[in-house]
Amino acid sequence: MTERPAPEMLRADLVVEYPFTRTTGPVIGAFLTGLRDGRIVGVRTSDGRVVVPPVEADPTTGDTLDEMVEVASNGTVVTWTWLDPPRPGSPWDRPHGLGLVLLDGADTPMLHGLLVDSPEELETGMRVEAVWAAERTGHVHDLVGFAPEGSGVAPAPHAEDPGDEPVRSVRTPIRLEYDFIPSSAAQEYLHAYAEKRILGNRSPVDGAVFVPPRGVDPRHGVAATELVDLAHEGHVGNFCVTHLPIPGRTDLTTPYVSAWIHLDGADIGFLGLVAGCEVDEVRIGMRVRAVWKPDDELGPTAENVLYWEPTGAPDVPVDEAGNRAWTARRDRDETGGPADA
Template sequence: MPSEPLVADHVLEFPGGYTRTTGPVIGRFLTELRDGRIVGVRTAAGRVLVPPLEYDPDSGDAVTGEYVEVGPAGTVTAWTWVETPLEQHPLDRPFAWALIRLDGADTALVHAVDAGNAKALEAGTRVRPVWSTNRRGHITDISYFAPEVTKIVSPVKAAYKITASRSLTHFLEGVKRGVFVGCRCANCHKVYVPYRLSCPECGIAITDEVELPDTGTITTFAINNLPDPRAPEVPFVSAYILLDGADVPMIALVGGVPAHQVRQGMRVRAEWVPEAERTLSMSNIRWFTPTGEPDAEL
């Protein structure tokens, strides 16, 4: 008959700890750590071993006894991410075990790197030690290594006032009445909206004013996933809308339709805020919303 495997929990422990002597080379390394320095030892071949060893692993020859201060910064050469730290790990949050080649060393040291998340780390990441406040001559005198500061986030906010030009004021006065005021060039006959005083193509003054309907066609659009104070929510759609009778499109929000249904050629109409709430601004137009007409040819 099937039976459950027998399982017993064991703990291997040397009460009071296991004491060993360090020898002169490791002892020097640990003594320097206690004093906040990291040293390596030079081999007869001229390489600097960190952590130091009594014998050159390449040749088996005794090292020279010349100690060289290295780091404290270094470069991660390889690493593995620990998502769930164990009780005896140096950090209680996800971290990396990394091979770190300290500046001036020819070999790499294994230590913990507190990088925040695995994506913040790669071979070549520059790191610096974070020292323990209670150093006693042990590898844990370095609490962990942390990536060097390579970027900062500076808040950017500029508040400024724009004084509307005469032509823009005229256009906004129209918007307050619920009308799009444009103009027609007497030379090229192009109709511009918003209203302007000269033709950008012909360079001549425009005197012919036209009122345009509040319907048009989406010529191009963007789905925006970053919040914007002018938009009610994300994602929102901003679009170039060619008002009927105009020759240049105007930029505006599109609403009242799921973002993924917005398309080029879609027919739209301005949705105006109630007359009592209108000001001299584009916010009089809540957004453009689909009319339901068949799409226009562009």
């Protein structure tokens, strides 16, 4: 496994982000409704313990639980740690403690923030009380955290209107950031586009050529490191006429044709747009060539090929188009054709 840096390393942020809307069911819903109303509720298990936050099933027997029990909003720190700086995605914007707090009336501790200025102010066994958000919506963030008892935080005001509907769903956005660095094979493939070249990988076993290059011959499970230049012409192995817009591709007007393009010299297809003709003229086996961006707009990206247009040359027979090409060649020429190792 050699680590081979490319001349100019391509990298990009990959952000996995979604504002999940979660339906809560009655038990989690009761807990979140309680928080909205300035109360903390747990659930009683089969053996009489009060679990906070509540769970839907008895952790020992699996039985369904539904007896909600209100507990105090103050209690004792069971264990703690300190976060400086706070973690991204957490509700806190300054250094804080994180701990398990056993509320009075509960038999199990709950996790939340500990609101003090330094870790020196934290110790196991200390008494703390809930600090409530002024605006509460039925979310675990309605509880800002726990502060030392007697630190002067007023008790939570109960909801003005107890007739409010119970909480049934909660929004819990997730955002994860990844530093996306293409593989060495992909780096070379992308850089080659800037020079108006399309690269493939050649199998060391049977000479089959794969595009885009992934550094692997998938038929044999071996590394394929040899890079080869491919023609900018090929045929449509197969295609889809899409009537749906793609999020983020405002440049595409529907319907458009996405196709498996089988380049001359390559043994598998890769996806491309077909244009320069009517949508209903596109057919399996149609010969196409690359239409490139102007030279002064070329960059290290596959988007340099704007689309594939018909060449007007005779079609490849349907039986020999796409992945059938490999099989047809093998069947036609048992000795000179590609080996089926």
